[in-house]
Amino acid sequence: MIRTISAAAVALILVAAGAATAGEDGWTGEVSASITAQTGTTDSFAGSIDAKTDRAWEKDTAAVRFSGVYGTTKTRNNSSQTGSEVTQNSQALFGGWKHTIHERFFWDTSSELSRDNIQDREVRAALSTGPGYRFWEGEDKAKMHFDVSTGIGYRYELYDGNTGAPTNTGDEDHFADIVASFEYKNMLIEDRLEYTHTGTAKMPANAPDQYTLTTEIILGVPITEAWSFRLGFLAEYLAEQPDEINNTTTRTTVGLGYKF
Numbered sequence: 001m002i003r004t005i006s007a008a009a010v011a012l013i014l015v016a017a018g019a020a021t022a023g024e025d026g027w028t029g030e031v032s033a034s035i036t037a038q039t040g041t042t043d044s045f046a047g048s049i050d051a052k053t054d055r056a057w058e059k060d061t062a063a064v065r066f067s068g069v070y071g072t073t074k075t076r077n078n079s080s081q082t083g084s085e086v087t088q089n090s091q092a093l094f095g096g097w098k099h100t101i102h103e104r105f106f107w108d109t110s111s112e113l114s115r116d117n118i119q120d121r122e123v124r125a126a127l128s129t130g131p132g133y134r135f136w137e138g139e140d141k142a143k144m145h146f147d148v149s150t151g152i153g154y155r156y157e158l159y160d161g162n163t164g165a166p167t168n169t170g171d172e173d174h175f176a177d178i179v180a181s182f183e184y185k186n187m188l189i190e191d192r193l194e195y196t197h198t199g200t201a202k203m204p205a206n207a208p209d210q211y212t213l214t215t216e217i218i219l220g221v222p223i224t225e226a227w228s229f230r231l232g233f234l235a236e237y238l239a240e241q242p243d244e245i246n247n248t249t250t251r252t253t254v255g256l257g258y259k260f
Contacts, residue, residue: 029053034255046071059100090116104134128153153177175204194220230257
């Protein structure tokens with residue numbers, strides 16, 4: 001819990017600093033949060049935060065994003081359960097840089113630093129880079145486009161030895177990834193719905209059977225110029241996981257977002 005609060009606090013400070021200088025250097029961003037609580041036979045609580053800031057130059061775009069989630073569940077009628085069970089506990093920091101080479105051709109570089117306690121992953125550090133092409137773009141290029149990119153990357157993963165490690169890999173892994181990804185953004189229903197769909201596939205050249213697939217959909221419904229209703233869905237599939245860990249992780253969030 002302390003790690004979650006600390007990481008979220010750091011992210012909010014960074015976002016606030018970006019907001020304070022947005023008018024001077026062109027940085028913009030969005031912060032969204034959601035909280036759900038239930039009491040009864042089962043008491044549960046879950047909270048998530050998603051903060052992003054980015055900036056566009058003539059031929060370059062930079063972005064930084066933090067996402068975190070924490071959730072607990074406790075069954076009142078289960079006398080053998082003395083405390084709450086942590087059912088969600090993950091944080092991730094992403095960075096990206098996109099440089100336009102010529103017209104719709106670009107070079108894309110992305111990075112990730114994350115952890116997921118429930119999935120037994122203490123840390124994941126990844127970096128990938130490679131060429132891409134914009135197959136479609138609308139009037140507002142930042143909100144209406146379809147990009148596809150490929151590349152190579154490096155990924156390091158460390159698993160908690162207390163609960164097991166991936167089959168045939170031990171407690172830590174070093175991967176040389178072949179990466180393919182896409183980003184589709186559009187304004188739907190007469191610009192009343194902001195739609196974003198991203199996806200990434202990573203296959204290690206040194207361990208093809210340990211590939212990963214990730215996809216995320218974000219829907220934003222503007223309420224005012226700054227505030228919006230936000231719905232998100234994330235799914236991640238890891239081909240190799242410890243026996244007691246599910247290969248697929250999904251997360252759905254509903255909350256409010258604020259743009260600056």
